[in-house]
Structures are given as C-alpha cells and as structure tokens.
Amino acid sequence: MSAEARFLTLLRLLADDPAARGLMDDAAVLDLPASQLVLTSDTMVEGVHYLPTDPPDAVGWKLAAVNLSDLAAKGARPIGCLLNYALSGDDDWDSGFLEGLGEALNRHAMPLLGGDTVKMPTGAPRSVSLTAIGEAAGAVPARGGAQAGDRLYVTGPVGDAGVGLDLARADPAASGPLVDAYRRPRPRLAEGALLAPHVSAMMDISDGLLIDAARMGAASGLAVVIDHIPLSPAVERTRGGSSAVMIAAASAGDDYQLLFAMPAAMRPPVAAIPVGHLRAGGGLTLMIDGAVMPLPARLGWEHG
Amino acid sequence: MSAEARFLTLLRLLADDPAARGLMDDAAVLDLPASQLVLTSDTMVEGVHYLPTDPPDAVGWKLAAVNLSDLAAKGARPIGCLLNYALSGDDDWDSGFLEGLGEALNRHAMPLLGGDTVKMPTGAPRSVSLTAIGEAAGAVPARGGAQAGDRLYVTGPVGDAGVGLDLARADPAASGPLVDAYRRPRPRLAEGALLAPHVSAMMDISDGLLIDAARMGAASGLAVVIDHIPLSPAVERTRGGSSAVMIAAASAGDDYQLLFAMPAAMRPPVAAIPVGHLRAGGGLTLMIDGAVMPLPARLGWEHG
Numbered sequence: 001m002s003a004e005a006r007f008l009t010l011l012r013l014l015a016d017d018p019a020a021r022g023l024m025d026d027a028a029v030l031d032l033p034a035s036q037l038v039l040t041s042d043t044m045v046e047g048v049h050y051l052p053t054d055p056p057d058a059v060g061w062k063l064a065a066v067n068l069s070d071l072a073a074k075g076a077r078p079i080g081c082l083l084n085y086a087l088s089g090d091d092d093w094d095s096g097f098l099e100g101l102g103e104a105l106n107r108h109a110m111p112l113l114g115g116d117t118v119k120m121p122t123g124a125p126r127s128v129s130l131t132a133i134g135e136a137a138g139a140v141p142a143r144g145g146a147q148a149g150d151r152l153y154v155t156g157p158v159g160d161a162g163v164g165l166d167l168a169r170a171d172p173a174a175s176g177p178l179v180d181a182y183r184r185p186r187p188r189l190a191e192g193a194l195l196a197p198h199v200s201a202m203m204d205i206s207d208g209l210l211i212d213a214a215r216m217g218a219a220s221g222l223a224v225v226i227d228h229i230p231l232s233p234a235v236e237r238t239r240g241g242s243s244a245v246m247i248a249a250a251s252a253g254d255d256y257q258l259l260f261a262m263p264a265a266m267r268p269p270v271a272a273i274p275v276g277h278l279r280a281g282g283g284l285t286l287m288i289d290g291a292v293m294p295l296p297a298r299l300g301w302e303h304g
Numbered sequence: 305m306s307a308e309a310r311f312l313t314l315l316r317l318l319a320d321d322p323a324a325r326g327l328m329d330d331a332a333v334l335d336l337p338a339s340q341l342v343l344t345s346d347t348m349v350e351g352v353h354y355l356p357t358d359p360p361d362a363v364g365w366k367l368a369a370v371n372l373s374d375l376a377a378k379g380a381r382p383i384g385c386l387l388n389y390a391l392s393g394d395d396d397w398d399s400g401f402l403e404g405l406g407e408a409l410n411r412h413a414m415p416l417l418g419g420d421t422v423k424m425p426t427g428a429p430r431s432v433s434l435t436a437i438g439e440a441a442g443a444v445p446a447r448g449g450a451q452a453g454d455r456l457y458v459t460g461p462v463g464d465a466g467v468g469l470d471l472a473r474a475d476p477a478a479s480g481p482l483v484d485a486y487r488r489p490r491p492r493l494a495e496g497a498l499l500a501p502h503v504s505a506m507m508d509i510s511d512g513l514l515i516d517a518a519r520m521g522a523a524s525g526l527a528v529v530i531d532h533i534p535l536s537p538a539v540e541r542t543r544g545g546s547s548a549v550m551i552a553a554a555s556a557g558d559d560y561q562l563l564f565a566m567p568a569a570m571r572p573p574v575a576a577i578p579v580g581h582l583r584a585g586g587g588l589t590l591m592i593d594g595a596v597m598p599l600p601a602r603l604g605w606e607h608g
Contacts, residue, residue, distance in 0.1 A: 021446065024447065024448075024523060025446055025447050025448075025507075025523075026344060026374040026377045026378065026447070026507055026508060027342045027343055027344035027374045027375065027377070027378050027380075027438075028342070028343040028344070029340055029341070029342055029343075029378065029440070029444045030340065030341040030342075030343065031340055031341075032336065032338065032339055032340070032341050033338045034336065034337045034338045035336055036333055036334065036335055036336070037333070037334040037335075037336050037341075037437075038331045038332070038333055038334075039331055039332040039333075039334065039384070039386055039417055039418055039437065040330060040331035040332070040386075040418060041386040041387075041388055041418060041419045041420050041435060042420050043388045043390070043420045043422045043433075044422075045390070045422050045423075045424055045425075047425055048422060048423060048424070048425070049422070070330040070331045071331065073330045073331070074330065074331050074333065076331075080343070082343060082344075082345040082435050084345055084347045084388065084433040084435075086347070086349070086431065113343055114343055114344060114345060115345045116345050116346050116347045116433070118347045118348075118349050118352060118353070118431075119349075119352060120349055120352070120429065120431065121349075121351055121352070121429050124428050124429050124431075125424065125425050125428050127390065127422075127424065127428075127431055129347075129388040129420070129433050131345060131386050131388075131435040133341075133343065133437075134331075136333070140333045142325065142329055143328065143329050143330070144328070144329075203329075203330055204330060219328060219329075
C-alpha cells in the first residue's frame with residue numbers, strides 16, 4: 001500500500017460518523033434540527049504556528065484544539081469538522097499527526113466529516129487546516145457585547161503556553177505541564193457552554209491576554225483595564241512572579257483560556273479569575289499592583 | 305497600509321453577510337431552520353491543481369467553483385463558505401485571487417463567512433482551501449445509490465477543460481471557450497437542484513468521466529458501461545472527433561459536469577446526454593461506436 005493510500009485508510013477509520021459517508025462521497029451530509037450554526041476554521045503552518053521540532057501528534061492535537069476553542073468561545077457543541085491536509089511525504093509524520101488529531105476529536109466528541117488530502121511539492125512547508133462546525137443552544141456571545149462597568153474574567157492563568165514554547169524551542173525534548181500547555185492546549189468547551197447564556201462578551205485567548213482584551217474593548221466600543229495577570233504555580237516556579245514575567249505572560253499566545261465580560265453584580269457560573277473591567281472610552285490600560293504600567297511594544301501574537 | 309492589512313480589508317468587503325460578523329469574531333454564526341447540511345472542502349495547490357501561470361482571478365474563481373460543484377452534486381443550495389488563505393507575498397496576486405473568488409461567490413449567492421489568513425514562509429508554493437456549506441431541501445443523492453438497469457447521463461460534453469489545460473500550458477496567454485472551461489468552470493447548481501429528487505445516484509465529474517463513472521459503479525456495487533463520449537463543437541474543431549480524442553476527453557479532469565444515474569423509464573428534467581448504463585457485476589466497460597475499447601492506462605486524475 002502506498003503512503004498516501006495508508007494515510008487515507010487511517011483517515012477513513014477516523015471518519016466513522018455516518019454523516020461522513022466514509023469519505024467516499026463529494027460531501028458530508030448532516031441532518032440538523034433548527035439551530036444556530038457556529039463555523040470556524042484555522043490553518044497552522046510549520047515554522048509559523050508551530051515549531052518544526054514539535055511532535056506530529058502534538059500538531060494534530062493542537063489543530064483540533066484551536067478550532068474547538070473557537071467553538072468554546074461561542075458556547076457551542078462540536079458537530080463535526082473537515083480536514084484539509086497536505087501530505088508531507090513523511091509517512092510517520094502523517095500518521096503521527098492523525099493520531100494526535102484523532103485523540104483530540106474523540107476526547108471532545110467532534111466527528112471528522114470530510115475534507116481534502118493533497119500532495120505538496122517536495123520541500124514545501126507543511127500547512128494544515130481544519131474547519132469546525134458547532135451548534136449553539138441559545139444566545140451566542142460575541143466579542144463586541146461588553147458593557148461599561150462589566151468585570152473581565154479569565155477561566156485560568158495565562159502565560160503557561162508562552163513559557164512552554166520557550167522551553168520547547170530551547171530543547172525539543174522538553175516535557176512537563178508548561179510544554180503540554182503549548183503543545184496540547186485544552187479547549188474550554190464545558191466552561192464555554194456554561195458561560196454563554198450569562199456573559200455580555202466572550203472570546204478565547206489565542207494571541208495573548210493583552211491583545212485579545214484590547215480587541216474585545218475595541219469591538220465593544222469601550223476602554224479596557226487589566227489590573228491582574230494570573231500566573232500558574234508552574235510559571236512562578238520556572239520564571240518567578242515579577243512584573244516582567246506577568247507582562248510576558250499577558251502578551252504570549254496559545255493560552256486558549258476563555259476571556260469574558262459580565263456585569264459586576266453577577267457571579268461567574270464556573271471557576272474564573274477577575275483580571276479587570278471595561279469602562280466608557282477607548283484603549284487599554286495595564287495595572288500591576290495598583291500602578292499603571294507602560295504597555296509592551298508587542299501586545300501579543302499578531303497573526304495567530 | 306501593509307499588504308496584509310489591505311488583503312484583510314478586501315476580504316471583509318467580501319464577507320458582508322451578517323453571519324460573518326465582519327470577520328472580526330472567533331467564528332461565524334448562522335441561524336438555520338431544520339435542514340440537511342451539506343459540507344465539502346477542497347484545497348488547490350500551485351503546480352498540482354493549477355498552473356503557476358494561471359491568472360490569480362481564475363484560481364480564485366476555480367476554488368469557489370469546485371466547491372460549488374460538490375454542492376451541486378448534492379442538489380444543495382449554497383449557504384456560505386470559509387476561506388483558508390496563505391498570503392503569497394505578492395499583493396497583486398492576492399487581490400486578483402480575491403476578485404475572482406468574489407465574482408464566483410456573488411454569481412452563485414454563496415456568502416463568505418470566515419476562515420483564516422496566514423503567511424507562508426517565502427518561496428513556499430501557494431495553497432488555498434475553501435470549505436462550503438450547503439442546504440439540501442429533500443433527498444440528498446449519493447454516489448452509491450445507482451440501480452442495475454439505470455441509464456447514466458451527463459449534463460454536457462466532457463473534455464473541454466482537458467483541452468483547455470493543454471492550451472494554457474502551451475501558452476499562458478491562450479484564451480477562448482476551452483481555456484475558460486479549464487480556468488472558470490461553471491458549477492451546475494440549477495441542474496443539480498432539479499435533478500436531486502429524481503436521480504438514483506449523482507456526482508460531479510472532477511477527475512474525468514471514466515474514473516468518476518467507475519467510482520459511482522464501485523460505490524453502487526454495479527458494473528458501468530460507457531457507450532458514448534459527448535464532445536463539444538469546440539473540442540471537435542480543435543482536436544477532431546477520433547476515438548483517441550474521445551478517450552482523452554473522458555479521462556481528463558476539471559469538467560464539473562454532473563454525472564447521474566436514473567431508471568431507464570424516466571426522462572431527465574434537465575438537458576442531459578446519455579453516456580451509458582449500469583448493470584449487475586463490477587468493473588468499467590468502454591464502448592465507442594458499438595465496439596468495446598481497451599481502457600486507457602490512466603482513467604482520470606487521481607488526486608483532484
């Protein structure tokens with residue numbers, strides 16, 4: 001069996017949902033009750049969105065996770081996905097990728113429904129895309145719905161993935177929770193579904209707390225104040241808890257925590273950490289220990 | 305404004321459907337009555353799926369058209385699409401691509417709802433993906449539904465695009481109906497919608513009449529006989545009407561005619577040309593002027 005035939009066989013094993021029609025048809029067909037459909041798509045390019053030394057199963061996992069994270073930000077339940085895969089010419093890499101992708105899809109109950117597998121000319125950088133379809137039960141939060149006076153929360157500490165990326169870059173064999181945070185992010189689907197009916201605005205932190213909070217403020221026509229940057233114990237053990245570490249954590253990408261705004265009188269229905277608030281005006285203000293700090297030159301990852 | 309900012313501005317102009325949320329959110333959100341969703345995705349790679357000398361607007365048009373053709377094969381109405389675009393570093397190429405894409409989307413009422421724009425490392429071949437979502441009103445035909453005794457039809461002559469590809473390869477400045485058939489294929493959406501309730505099997509001819517008919521036969525567990533290969537006047541004028549020309553036309557890709565099976569007693573509700581029939585058994589038989597012909601070594605395009 002050729003490498004490509006083997007890849008397609010593995011892919012078909014993964015696409016066992018009846019809507020996928022065994023990947024043998026022109027399209028997937030899905031019966032759906034009246035609903036709100038949530039659609040998102042992400043492309044990951046070798047050397048741009050992940051390190052060439054990252055293990056293939058981590059790249060597969062991450063491609064699923066970043067799309068699932070976009071569904072989480074809408075409170076949506078995954079319905080299915082389509083994979084656009086460029087065969088790399090390296091059979092082990094391709095099957096390792098599918099293994100990690102399949103693990104993430106199974107874990108989060110997102111069936112593979114279709115897509116397209118192509119061959120790239122030899123030597124081209126790998127590029128993989130996934131399009132995810134989700135279903136939202138009720139109100140679908142937007143980035144731009146925040147109100148003046150809303151509190152801002154995150155579903156967990158930020159900066160783990162940023163430190164993990166540094167560690168993986170220095171040593172591709174590095175492991176541990178920070179490297180895992182970078183390579184195998186966890187989409188906050190359960191939290192997103194519980195939060196969606198209550199938040200005034202929500203998004204996932206894919207590019208960094210500062211830049212993503214600034215985007216929420218801009219979309220809502222409001223000023224954003226970040227007055228707390230929560231670090232994990234793992235980051236504090238590795239890097240300490242200085243202002244510089246906090247600012248680096250708040251401008252690093254790949255966290256995939258949810259960032260949401262909620263009226264001050266409400267209590268979040270999930271574990272969440274207050275990080276600031278929104279008020280009339282525009283722009284972003286960063287405070288650490290009560291003091292206004294100069295913003296870093298780079299607020300986050302600009303092309304995530 | 306940077307080239308990337310300009311591209312994103314053009315992209316937002318194209319994504320004017322409210323469901324796209326101005327491409328400013330994590331995901332597109334679509335209100336949908338109970339329906340059957342049809343999902344398809346195609347990737348086109350420079351030098352693999354199109355010629356590096358093809359004009360960018362033709363590549364944009366074609367990416368939309370090949371996905372629309374998959375919807376047509378399901379009798380589906382386009383609902384929207386997501387674009388995964390790798391910026392080429394060539395501003396004129398990128399905006400030319402969007403122009404052709406936008407033209408095809410507008411022509412066929414398929415709104416752009418989202419996607420992802422990334423930068424590829426310099427020198428990488430271009431790769432573009434589109435995921436299309438359609439809605440089917442009633443029964444959704446599959447490849448595998450044909451019955452023994454069914455007649456096989458196509459919605460028009462085959463081979464135009466194959467000759468067009470040869471002409472464009474010989475001279476990138478070539479023009480005319482055959483080059484247009486290759487560069488700007490027309491998805492048969494109206495025909496697909498009219499046919500879907502009546503056919504026992506349907507697919508689009510993307511890889512060649514012979515290989516696609518063989519796939520329909522295999523999926524239906526039947527033998528396929530092709531006893532007529534319809535050529536267009538343009539192909540006959542350019543190449544003549546010999547058996548060799550017919551066989552080349554039936555094994556060339558990119559036609560995007562619909563191929564469908566229907567009981568012999570029924571009359572197709574659209575203009576259609578009979579090309580053969582299905583019967584018990586397996587395999588593909590090719591007849592020209594009543595004589596069985598040896599099959600060509602290559603039945604069609606294997607990785608379209």
